[in-house]
Ligand code: 5GP
């Protein structure tokens with residue numbers, strides 16, 4: 001029904017590790033999105049049904065909306081409970097690394113993750129995995145970690161444990177990473193998996209409402225302000241930039257997730273090929289980029305902002321002031337135009 005993409009050897013090793021493990025921990029990347037949270041929760045749910053002691057660790061808080069996913073409140077936020085998170089990693093028999101492929105992506109948990117004695121299993125869909133896990137299941141061609149995780153569960157013959165809760169959690173990740181099946185979603189087999197999740201009881205209407213049609217009044221006003229007052233559209237460069245300072249964020253009582261889809265908005269303007277959003281955090285500037293077609297924002301984020309991601313969705317960080325970050329982005333526009341846009 002769907003092709004077998006995961007190496008037999010990895011399936012066998014993973015099955016053996018699961019047999020031998022009782023205390024299982026999942027970890028995902030910092031700033032957990034729907035795919036990171038969805039894959040963590042779904043795997044934990046299925047393994048819990050198998051009788052394992054499972055805990056999900058998130059390196060820092062996720063959005064209040066994602067906290068409404070089933071069982072999300074059971075996750076351990078390592079920012080709020082650093083010692084507990086480290087103890088869980090230290091005492092685990094098996095650690096799943098979900099939706100990231102480099103230890104740097106778990107931020108302050110990096111040392112505890114690398115020091116943990118338990119074997120690590122990476123299940124991820126980002127490019128260029130680093131070699132830190134005992135089992136690496138890395139498939140950048142998969143639209144979401146949740147999509148890949150479904151395939152892993154299928155190969156482990158664990159689909160009988162996939163109830164409506166786990167199916168909903170997996171679908172949350174697929175919908176998040178494809179913008180509700182709008183981009184990066186032309187793989188026909190993705191729909192076979194979505195159909196299977198629906199058959200298992202995934203609550204699609206709830207997810208669409210939660211992920212795409214729920215917004216706080218503050219967030220709605222902040223996004224409207226950002227687009228109206230702060231968006232620079234460089235038509236001749238095929239680029240757009242939005243930057244928000246702490247003061248502006250505070251004015252709208254910003255909370256995590258409030259600007260989640262802002263970076264996508266300029267892409268709707270004809271001629272805008274890529275978009276950059278800069279958000280002033282306490283100690284750095286958070287960089288988010290999105291693009292369409294084959295414009296590689298992951299290359300730009302890796303080369304200039306110490307980050308990475310996917311071809312059309314990437315991020316990174318900038319050390320300096322917000323204005324310096326804006327200048328750094330503007331300075332790249334000419335080069336980007338020559339390298340990626342004009343050559344067509
Ligand atoms: P976002 O802009 O929503 O934070 O991230 C978009 C994509 O880029 C996600 O797939 C995320 O994993 C990746 N990404 C975001 N920030 C970073 C970063 O600092 N480093 C790396 N390697 N990837 C990032």
Ligand code: MN
Nearest residue numbers: 035099145177
């Ligand atoms: Mn993902």
